Amino acid sequence: MRQHRINTLKQGEHYTAKELDSFVSTTDVVLLSSNASQLFSDPEREYKVVHEVEGFFEHSSNDGEKYFRDKRAYVVEKV
Template identity: 70%
Template sequence: MANLRLSELEVGTNYTAQELDSFVSTTDVVLLSTNENQLFTEPNREYKVTHEFEGFFEHSADDGEKYYRKKQAYVVEKV
C-alpha cells in the first residue's frame, strides 16, 4: 500500500480521494470540492488541486461580523 501521509498539496497535481482524506485528517486545512459533498465517496477517484489560498473570509453567525481566517484552503475538482 502506498504511503498516503501528505504534508502539503501542490496546485496542478492529482490526488486520490483517499490521499485527500488522509491529508485533511492530519492537517488543519479547508478543502473546497467542485462535486459538493461527494469528495470522499469513491476513495480511488482522482481530484486535481486547482487553487491554493493562504486564508479566507468567514461570516460569524454570533456577531454578524466578517473575519479573515489565516488557514490554508484548497480547491479541488474531479479529474
C-alpha cells in the same frame, strides 16, 4: 505508486480521495470540492488541486462580523 499519507498539496497535481482524506485528517486546512458532499465516497477517484489560498474571510452569523481566518484552503475538482 505514491503513499497515502502526504504532508502538502501542490497546485496542478492530482490526488486520490484517499490521499486527500488522510491529508485533511492530519492537517489544519479547508478543502473545497466541485464534487459536493461526495468527495470521499470513492477512495480511488482523482482530484486536481486547482487553487490554493493562504486564508479567507468568514462571516459570523452570531455577531454579523467578518473575520479573516489564517488557514490554508485548497480548491479541488474531479478529474
